[in-house]
Amino acid sequence: METKLSPEKILQLGMGFWNAKTLLSAVELGVFDALADGPANLATLKSRLGLHERSARDFLDALVALGMLKRNEGRYSNTLETDLFLVRAKPTYVGAILEMSNARLYSSWGSLTDALRTGQRQSENKEEDDLFAALYADPERLRGFLSAMSGISAGPAKAIGEKFPWKDYSSFVDVGAAQGMVPVTLAQMHPHLKGGGFDLPEVRLFFEEFVAKHGLSGRVKFYAGDFFKDPMPNADVIVMGHILHDWDLAQKRMLLAKAFDALPKGGALVVYDAVIDDERRENAFGLLMSLNMLIETSGGFDYTGADCQGWMREAGFSQTRVEHLQGPDSMVVGLK
Numbered sequence: 001m002e003t004k005l006s007p008e009k010i011l012q013l014g015m016g017f018w019n020a021k022t023l024l025s026a027v028e029l030g031v032f033d034a035l036a037d038g039p040a041n042l043a044t045l046k047s048r049l050g051l052h053e054r055s056a057r058d059f060l061d062a063l064v065a066l067g068m069l070k071r072n073e074g075r076y077s078n079t080l081e082t083d084l085f086l087v088r089a090k091p092t093y094v095g096a097i098l099e100m101s102n103a104r105l106y107s108s109w110g111s112l113t114d115a116l117r118t119g120q121r122q123s124e125n126k127e128e129d130d131l132f133a134a135l136y137a138d139p140e141r142l143r144g145f146l147s148a149m150s151g152i153s154a155g156p157a158k159a160i161g162e163k164f165p166w167k168d169y170s171s172f173v174d175v176g177a178a179q180g181m182v183p184v185t186l187a188q189m190h191p192h193l194k195g196g197g198f199d200l201p202e203v204r205l206f207f208e209e210f211v212a213k214h215g216l217s218g219r220v221k222f223y224a225g226d227f228f229k230d231p232m233p234n235a236d237v238i239v240m241g242h243i244l245h246d247w248d249l250a251q252k253r254m255l256l257a258k259a260f261d262a263l264p265k266g267g268a269l270v271v272y273d274a275v276i277d278d279e280r281r282e283n284a285f286g287l288l289m290s291l292n293m294l295i296e297t298s299g300g301f302d303y304t305g306a307d308c309q310g311w312m313r314e315a316g317f318s319q320t321r322v323e324h325l326q327g328p329d330s331m332v333v334g335l336k
């Protein structure tokens, strides 16, 4: 029996940061952009990327071995996936979340043990309670954070557009909309909808720029506000994506109560996150996201579908359900 056991899985997991950091540096250095127009050999890539003689071959071949590049007769090229998702100029680019992971999360996660012992947030400006105040103090960091949010909400936005019965409603507001990936996607998929995004005033410029780029300025509006101080805008449907997990339980309950107040009778609240399975043993990404909230925020945590439905019912929602969206993400829907 014992002879059949192998440490391989343990070692692979423990050394997984090598793989992750190699990919994050490749995105930072623009490896996939450098190959966007076609294959290139080692010498060309070395000079395009500014790599040292000692590192270039091992780095690029490691990316081949990790399945992120191909190499044919000494010429490197992107794979179908890296070409579609990691070339910055393409609208399908998802690398902003990797850029943010490289610039911020990678070093904050180095302090995971401290976070586990103290319960204290570990990312920049540790003394600042509010992650967003800490983040938004620097406009470049704000831009990076907002584009990273677009990267992680593009998939769920499309799935919400497909799975929620939008034909029964005519307006929506995305609360904590960031750049506006969800409002833009929903407005593109459902031309009868009028939509909006509610977020802190600092976000307006980035939101309006993104919406205008998609030609939707007439149909998707920005509402500036602070959901701790102001009421939420009225709409048939309120969406809250990656919002509840940023906050502690009392704040989560307050946000759900405010959403309830802003909806008409018959209106719906759509909450999405990497919702953890009720048994808390399968959605590893959701559980790790909750640890990420430990590192990033003062009281935030991720939650199960049963937790969220319970809070929604306390807030007054009469019918609630959980529906899988894609990958680790699910939506929890509450009807008023």
Ligand SMILES: C[S@@+](CC[C@H](N)C(=O)[O-])C[C@H]1O[C@@H](n2cnc3c(N)ncnc32)[C@H](O)[C@@H]1O
Binding pocket: 132, 149, 150, 152, 153, 175, 176, 177, 178, 179, 198, 199, 200, 203, 225, 226, 227, 228, 240, 241, 242, 243, 246
């Ligand atoms: C984690 S991001 C989620 C963005 C987007 N909904 C998504 O799913 O990718 C949280 C958003 O909440 C916004 N936010 C934070 N505090 C807020 C507040 N007090 N009032 C309004 N929006 C706030 C942030 O600016 C940010 O856009």
